[in-house]
Amino acid sequence: MLINRIHRSLLHYLTGSSHLRTPPREWIEPYIDISDLAHHSPRDPQPSPWLLRILSLLVSSSTPEPDLRSFCGSFLIRLSPCFVAAALRHPSLLPHPAAAVALFRFAAAQPSFVHSLDSYISLLHLLSSSPPSAANARLIVAELIERDDLILTPAAAGSLLRCLASLGLVEELLWTWRRMKECGVEPSLTSYNCLMDGLVNSGFVDSAEKVLEVMESGNSGDGVRPDVISYNTMIKGYLKAGRNDKAAARFREMSAKGVDPDKVTYMTLIQCHYAEGGFYDCLSLYHEMEEKGVEVPPHAYSLVISGLCKESRPFDARMLFDKMSERGxxxxxxxxxxxxxxxxxIGDEEQAMRLLQEMKDDGFKPDEVTYGALVNCLSKAGKMDKAMEWFEFCKANGIVVNSIFYCSLIDGFGKVGMVDEAEGLFSEMEVKGFVPDSYCYNALIDTFAKAGRIDDARSMFERMEREGCDQTVYTYTIMIDGLFKKHKNEDALKLWCRMIDKGITPTPASFRVLSIGLCLSGKFNRAMKILDELAPMGVVPENAHEDMIKVLCKAGRIEHACKLADEIVDKGREIPAKVRTMMINALRKAGNAELAIRLVHSKIGIGYDRVGSIKRRVKFVTLLSL
DNA sequence: CTAGGGTTAG
Known part of the structure; x- marks a missing residue:
């Protein structure tokens, strides 16, 4: 609306049909430099900045075409191809790509208007920058491809390759490559790198590899040999495809070929290792950068420091942090x-508080993430008074608390057995309009379950389901654990089956809870059967057998532990010697040294008896009759 | 108007 008023007034002024000699300053000032008006006429064939600015306002308004039509009509001008190309080249004048497209379309609809190559390229540039819009770009390129009268120049071809590469429009990229040849434009090193990047961005890593091989073989024209960017692009591609070994091989190879890795090479690798939790690799790559004197980008410090923090090495992280600061x-x-x-x-509250102060002294305002971390850690450590103090501090000081705060606190109160406080916070959260997510439900359900209030836990579980809140493997694990603790074994087993039916993949931890529950209720055959069913789902609990035997011994159910050990060996699931060691360790740990020693000095598990004429392994159950 | 990498809490 405002735009319409401004432009109507401006049109009247500019076309002389207004009684105003000059437009009121406040109409125009926010948009254009008034001093420009004195020096330019709207009929000027060269697009002046203010004319472009008005045009950009028009095309970004809600009804661009009629506005543009009246604008052009009032000026009695026709948009010329060079004017449009110039307008499209000024991204600051066209902040919205949709507006650029509108102008492009409007111009094309003018009688006998033909877009220049520059217009296509400028528009594609806009569409490939933030936020990229591959679908729109594809339509524009399709029109460009139809225009066989347009001759690609080296600069235009290069620009085109870059846009298409970053948009991942591979077919269009290959068309450009062919068209370049037709127009006699020899691809440069940059062209090759763009081609590789385009292939990599759309997942054609093998094709990119072939391009790199052509470059290495020297069949790519004069002086075109892979440089550090070629290798960086290739490495990015391998990492994207999960082929980390090939990435590492190229990384070693490039130095051998006289191309030194640079900061981008290292950043690419560090970023990938970071995302995969390979924090140690991040650190060693950082050290390599230091040794080789490669400039360390601020982000490399961020990632390596965060990695050390996640590895629970805050002191090392702190040292690197100081080094980073020293370097400015x-x-x-x-x-x-x-x-x-x-x-x-790690429980070092003093250092944490010191950093909080340093952070403020350094001019940074701790945000809800900072305080959220603090509240979470204090809650995990059971320091609920302090956790609540910080929580209240946030509420009083304009820090937006969120469900993460509530979740941490509910979990903390639950762990120290303060069920009422946990429950109270859950209601407070709801009253304040937060919709509890699965983390919050899990924390409260766990609180109830740990306190033995299994019916409350169950009703929250059902409410969660009713309200469509995502039930995860954690939710089921908490419930199954709680049900076993209340000896509701059948219900626990039913819940496990329901989880599987819902397509939720179990975790080793969830099976641990199930197997322990089943073993303690004497159903280890059932546990073994379920264990067998896990492998096809891709779940392999590492120490499942060991866990089960351990828990049976600890509960003093030696007979059951022995039966389970025999079961494992009979079915050939573990090497007998290993099961023997498991039993010995489990007995020892459970404080039953006497039986452990007896087992050590026996042939159980590894020796054989002759019963009748059949040779049979000495069963673990014989331990009980020794 | 031609190339490559980018974070913190349950």
Missing amino acids: CRANVAIYTALIDSFAK
């Missing part, structure tokens, strides 16, 4: 938060 690299809220979280997680 400014920290940020995320790094401070990671450090505070890490110190708080």
Whole structure:
């Protein structure tokens, strides 16, 4: 509306049909530099900045075409191809790509208007930058491809390759490549790199590899040999495809070929290792950068410090942080938060608090993530008074608390057995309008279950389902554990089956809870059967047998432990010697040294008896009659 | 108007 008023007034002024000699300043000032008006006429064939600015306002308004039509009509001008190309080249004048498309379309609809190559390229540039819009770009390129009268120049071809590569429009990229040849444009090193990037971005890693091989073989034209960017692009591609070994091989190979890895090479690798939890690899790559004198980008510090924090090595992280600061690299809220979280997680409240103060002194405002981390760690440590103090501090000081705070606190109160407080916080959260997510439900259900209030746990579980809140493997694990503790074995087993039926993949932890529950109720055959069913689902609990035997021994059910051990050996699931060691360790740990020693000095598990004429392994159950 | 990498809490 405002735009319409401004432009109507401007049109009147500019076309001389207004009684106003000059437009009121407040109409125009926010949009254009008034001093421009004095020096330009709207009939000027060269697009002046203010004319472009008005045009951009028009095309970004809600009804661009009629506005544009009246604008052009009032000026008695026709948009010329060079004017449109110039307008499209000014991204600051066209902040919305949709507006650029509108102008492009409007111009094309003018009688006898033909877009220049520059217009296509400028528009594609806009569509490939933030936020990229591959679908729109594809339509524009399709029109470009139809235009066989357009001749690609080296600069235009290069620009086109870059847009198409970053948009991942591979077919269009290959068309450009062919068209370049037709127009006699020799691909440069940059062209090759763009081609590789385009292939990599759309998942054609093998094709990118072939391009790189052509470059290496020297069949790619004069002086075109892979450089550090070629290798970086290839490495990015391998990592994207999960082929980390090939990435590592290229990384080693490039140095051998005289191409030194640079900061982007290292960043690409560090980023990938970070995402996969390979924090040790991040650190060694960082050290390599130091040794080789490669410039360390601020983000590399961020990732390596965060990695050390996640590895529970806050002191090492702190040392690197100091080094970073010495080098003049400014920290940020995320790094401070990671450090505070890490110190708080290892229980070093003093260091955490010191960093919080340093952070403020450094000019950073701790945010809800920072305080959220603090509240979580204090809750995990059972320091509920302090956790609540910080929580109240946030509420009083304009820090937006969220369901994560509530979840941490509910979990903390639950762990120290303060069920009423946990329940109270859950209701407070709801009253304040937060919709509890699965984390919050899990925390409260766990609280109830641990306190033996299984019916309350169950009703929350059902409410969760009713309200469509995502029930995860954690939810089921908590419930199954709680049900076994109340000896509701059948219900627990039913819940396990329901979880499987819902397509929720069990975790080793969830099977641990189930198997322990089943074993303690004497149903280890059932546990073994379920264990067998896990493998096809891709779940392999590492120490399942050991866990089961351990828990049976601990509960003093030696007979059952022996039966289970025999079962495992009879079915050939473990090497007998290993099961023997498991039994010995389990008995020892359960404080039953006497039986453990007896087992050590016997032939049980590894020796054989002759019963009748059949040779039979000495059963673990014979341990009980020794 | 031609290339490559980017974070913190349950």
